[in-house]
Amino acid sequence: MKAAIFEGKGILTLKDILEPKLEDRKFPKKYKKGEFVFVGKDEQVKLKVLVASICGTDLHILNVPPGHDATPGIVLGHEYVGEVTEIGSRVKNVKVGDRVVVDPNIKCGMCYFCRNDMASLCRDMTTLGIFCDGGFAEYNVAPAKQLFAIPKDLDIEKAIFFEPLTCATHAWSKLNFKLGDSVLIFGAGPMGCYFIELARLSGASKIFVSEPSEFRRKFAKKLKADVIISPERENLLEIIKLNTFKNGFFGVDVAVDACGIPEVIKQAMDLVKPGGKISTFGEQNINAFADKVSFTKVTQKELQIIGSYATTRSADQTINILTRSDINLKKLITHRIKLDEIHKGMELMRKGEAIESVVYPK
Ligand SMILES: [Zn+2]
Numbered sequence: 261m262k263a264a265i266f267e268g269k270g271i272l273t274l275k276d277i278l279e280p281k282l283e284d285r286k287f288p289k290k291y292k293k294g295e296f297v298f299v300g301k302d303e304q305v306k307l308k309v310l311v312a313s314i315c316g317t318d319l320h321i322l323n324v325p326p327g328h329d330a331t332p333g334i335v336l337g338h339e340y341v342g343e344v345t346e347i348g349s350r351v352k353n354v355k356v357g358d359r360v361v362v363d364p365n366i367k368c369g370m371c372y373f374c375r376n377d378m379a380s381l382c383r384d385m386t387t388l389g390i391f392c393d394g395g396f397a398e399y400n401v402a403p404a405k406q407l408f409a410i411p412k413d414l415d416i417e418k419a420i421f422f423e424p425l426t427c428a429t430h431a432w433s434k435l436n437f438k439l440g441d442s443v444l445i446f447g448a449g450p451m452g453c454y455f456i457e458l459a460r461l462s463g464a465s466k467i468f469v470s471e472p473s474e475f476r477r478k479f480a481k482k483l484k485a486d487v488i489i490s491p492e493r494e495n496l497l498e499i500i501k502l503n504t505f506k507n508g509f510f511g512v513d514v515a516v517d518a519c520g521i522p523e524v525i526k527q528a529m530d531l532v533k534p535g536g537k538i539s540t541f542g543e544q545n546i547n548a549f550a551d552k553v554s555f556t557k558v559t560q561k562e563l564q565i566i567g568s569y570a571t572t573r574s575a576d577q578t579i580n581i582l583t584r585s586d587i588n589l590k591k592l593i594t595h596r597i598k599l600d601e602i603h604k605g606m607e608l609m610r611k612g613e614a615i616e617s618v619v620y621p622k
Pocket residue numbers: 315316317338339423424
């Protein structure tokens with residue numbers, strides 16, 4: 261079968277490899293080099309990949325030096341929808357013929373974090389499509405516990421948003437957003453767009469989006485954000501002041517970094533109202549720092565800065581959201597490509613000329 265293999269050092273190669281089969285496997289752990297997660301043949305499921313999508317993390321993996329770790333030699337792609345073609349003898353949650361979405365983060369289920377509703381912090385985890393084989397291929401084998409069957413009538417081009425949306429949903433839940441709150445979202449890439457939808461669903465009074473790219477601002481508009489700002493051409497602070505000033509103070513209730521630029525966290529500290537909340541959702545280069553952050557602001561404004569990584573338990577909720585008729589993230593799909601054209605897809609994403617690029621293995 262055809263597959264896109266990560267070879268290390270920024271190289272992705274299309275290769276013909278053997279179709280995977282159900283067999284006892286060991287997957288390299290994410291944080292503990294040289295240690296493995298064992299998954300027995302009985303608990304595995306073989307999937308025919310129906311559609312996959314390119315994530316910003318894939319680009320980070322393919323950067324030199326890489327912005328994200330990955331195991332060389334694996335099939336890349338951690339966002340995919342599949343159809344079950346074979347199941348192990350102990351598998352109960354899915355059956356042959358089911359269409360499924362994939363939670364790519366395989367957690368141990370036994371550690372302190374896994375057992376205290378913080379599984380995204382599991383130190384023994386591994387990830388399909390990053391540390392072991394994923395979805396840029398015709399077939400994939402995954403542990404059954406990572407799979408969630410989707411309703412028969414759910415379009416796969418809606419279901420493909422499952423994985424990134426679970427992450428956004430996790431971050432959003434941690435913010436404890438209240439009806440009528442206002443929100444400022446930094447970035448209108450795919451993640452920023454998901455936050456616009458979640459904010460609207462949560463009854464936001466006003467959704468502000470700050471995005472330098474004109475191409476991306478158009479998508480924020482399509483999703484009906486209320487105030488869309490070009491931070492390079494307009495004065496973000498003045499616009500927030502103008503729109504939120506009341507009773508002697510101004511600011512949004514919540515700000516979300518959906519772009520991964522450290523400076524926006526610093527800006528957010530000025531743009532949220534006293535008592536406001538900031539999600540540091542965007543994954544930033546670990547060596548990038550916001551210059552001169554005053555934590556006195558955090559103290560005096562009693563700000564809450566909330567980290568969020570991957571997801572703990574938002575899978576079922578996310579499927580429910582995707583089945584809503586008023587949620588149609590499909591309009592974010594700018595490119596539909598074949599697996600053969602994956603390099604072109606990566607390039608479009610890199611140049612910021614795509615929002616969501618979906619990949620069809622055949
Ligand atoms: Zn991703």
